[in-house]
Amino acid sequence: MTSIALTPYTPADRPWLVEAHGRLYAEAEGFDQSFPRLVDEILQGFEAAHDPTCEHGWIARDAGQPLGSIFCVRQEDETAKLRLFLLLPEARGKGLGQRLLDRCMGFAREAGYRRMTLWTHESHRAACALYARNGFSCLRSTPVQNFSVALVEQQWERPL
Template sequence: MAVPDVRVAMVRAFNRFYTNVIGVLRNGMLGTAYSLTEARVLYELAQREHTEVAELRRTLDIDAGYLSRLLARFESAGLVARERSRLDGRRQVIRLTDRGTATYAELDTRSARQVRGLLEPLDEPQQRQVIAAMTTIQTLLGDPEGRAAPTPVTLRPPRSGDYGWVVHRHAALYARDHGWDETFEVAVARLVADFLQRRDLRREAAWIAELDGQPVGSVFCTAVDATTATLALLLVEPTARGHGIGTALVEECVRFARHAGYQRMTMCTADILEAGARLARRAGFQPTQAEPRERFGQRFLRQEWSRPL
């Protein structure tokens, strides 16, 4: 996909801002004599008892000659020790010495103190917002560390403002991804308003999915009649997919409906919503009806699904 020049400029502006904030352009990292690259090498060595030099170079993706000179300086300073690999004498294995470990610990302490200082002026929601934004960047740009530590997902009842969020995100995402017009926003707003006006706390419920303190999904359980409930307004933000959020929302909705005494549950999707169909089948729903519709400025096949409880 082509990238507009303005987006390139915005990413570069962010890079300049953040490198200035954390001070990586100064002579020494965190008030020490070490550069950012040197600090990163110490970090990688501290994560394992020992490592081969070739593996360290691949991990950091830096020039072999530059890494060799850097390690030679570390060795002269007593921070690292090198020896031949026991498995292959042609390869070098490197590890931190006690002095190197102490040096890394000091850098780690200073780094944690600096980050804490950046976050402390922010209130709790703002801190969560910063962390969520950083997680999104890691995930979308394919950082392996971002994928290695999945963030726990929380399901909770909606709070004030969440109902408006549900309407807004449905309207914005369906307009962007499927070209649905403003009449869809009206329909969603009406569903939410009806839910709030008639809601029976014993028989109807809604959930918001949170990731890093930010709303990223929703689902509603509403009554059709005394024996049938419907699963509605299921949404997962595109940037939050892959965390099992859709499955968790559907399972929670089905569980509530069963405990509330319903005998059957339905849900509706459209043929263009392939993810919704996959979630329905996975949760035990079966297709019961399909009919063409011309609504929200588009033509699609409305699909109804059902399952016993």
């Protein structure tokens, strides 16, 4: 996986990222079309207003082909938020998720954040295990109805 490049997100990546999120979450969890619309809104907001000194997005690429993404955005002065962490199924289990997470957390530390938070779903067992191995703690789990399915949303956090 070391030949895979982690490149900065650009607006040209948005169509792929929206489509990949929509397709993978529909297949794996039955999410409706409100989910890719939300991803598109998040990315449009990032493109319009992110501060590159403390917010960044990366796309993992193999020979130019996108395999995954991760974003670090400002939640509060001392708190970074991890967003849009995605790996295509063919890229999973090879250490790429750890590489992306390491890059994101390293950037957050360099930007001066003191902690990182994220939201995920309990059903994302591999991602939750990765977060736990990297010092994140689950602060709360809340049953919700989102994207036309019953989910258990979780908030995780760790000091940096």
